[in-house]
Amino acid sequence: MKICVNELKNHVGEKIIFSGFVDAIRDKKWVMFVILRDATGKVQMTIEKSDENNKELLERMSNVTVESTIRAEVEVLENTSVKLGGIELIPSKIDITSSAEPLPFDFNNLAGVNIDTRMDFRWLDLRNEKNMLVRQIESCLVQAMRQFLYDNHFTEIHTPKLIGTASESGSSVFEVKYFDRLAYLAQSPQFYKQMALAGGLDKVFEVAPCFRAENSNTNRHATEFTSFDLEFSYIDSYEDVMNLEEDLLIAGLSKVKDEYGDKILEVFGKEVIVPTKPFPRIKLKDLYEKLHEKYGFSIPTEDIGDMNAEAEKLTYRLALEEYNSEFMFVVDYAATKRPFYHMRDENGKLQGYDLIWRGTEITSGAQREHRYEELCKNAKEKGLGEDVKFYLQFFKYGCPPHGGFAIGVDRLTMLLLGLTIKETQFLFRGPNRLDP
């Protein structure tokens, strides 16, 4: 396995193979400095011109373009006068493993570069130090959240993304040609997470793509995004679901703060704040009243019983001002605004919630309706028939009371770092963006 820049200090005095991108070449009178880069940082390779043995190396390196890649046999030396980590590499052999053509833009300086050009050449855009950090931070966050679930005896599952019926909720689904019939791309793993519980697995999760055929060009919607989805059995109410989500987010953000807190502040200007329990919880009706009273906001008629983007922004403001919290759970949504599988109590009150963080919804969660008769009734009310028949069967042969939620991973990272979804996703997918 390749030795990375951040591991070189453990190899001082050794002869090793080092590979990386050529970040820069500084050709001085007496010496050539080649700055090499990998995902963990940069290091200086020094080639003395006075040394006759270096003639061939110098000749070879004088023809190399920046962003080419090399493989070098080097000695690792400690040198306190070297700014890059106090380490320098002295090569005895260099192979050019790939040659780079002139770049379409300078990825170190993206200020004036159009976002679509960046997307067209996303693999170059990703070489930008900030963009590389986004990937590493997201990986750390998801790893910590996964670990939390493993530690709590959740099982990771992998549900199909090709499905036979377009049924689950109001969100539009993509159709795909499937031999001589149509199939659909899964808009969420909801039905299959629940099938796992009906299958006797008590606690399951999945981190996987969801597809939504929504023609929206906001800075927080994508047509394909990664969802961190979980579902678990034997809950007493949706309070249990919210409690688990608090613990999960605390675990994820604590790890990110430990590993990247300073870097995030320095590079993105955002403080990572690990929330404390319990996150504030507010009923939608009370929220409307507060938002009106404090900020003069009224929910438009078509959104009554639900939130909209403006309400989410103001909810964040309220959460900060009144609860000193970046997070806020909102409960008591109208059942008409929520999918049929969310449980309602005996008075028809919805047993679900949304979680708002930094002005945007990051999660929908709920206790699910696990009683076959009730579920059939709710589906019928929403006008759903044949399409959900297969799903309703899951609840016919015994199924524990259960609940769960979905967090958009892209949204989480985006809000953590103060970016747009285009900048955040590894490769953005939107109504006008399917390539590369």
Ligand code: ATP
């Ligand atoms: P929104 O109201 O923001 O469109 P939604 O109510 O459709 O979201 P859900 O179906 O509840 O979202 O999905 C759960 C989570 O998945 C959301 O809270 C969000 O974090 C994420 N999510 C949903 N749609 C998208 C999207 N188009 N792009 C990115 N993330 C999304």
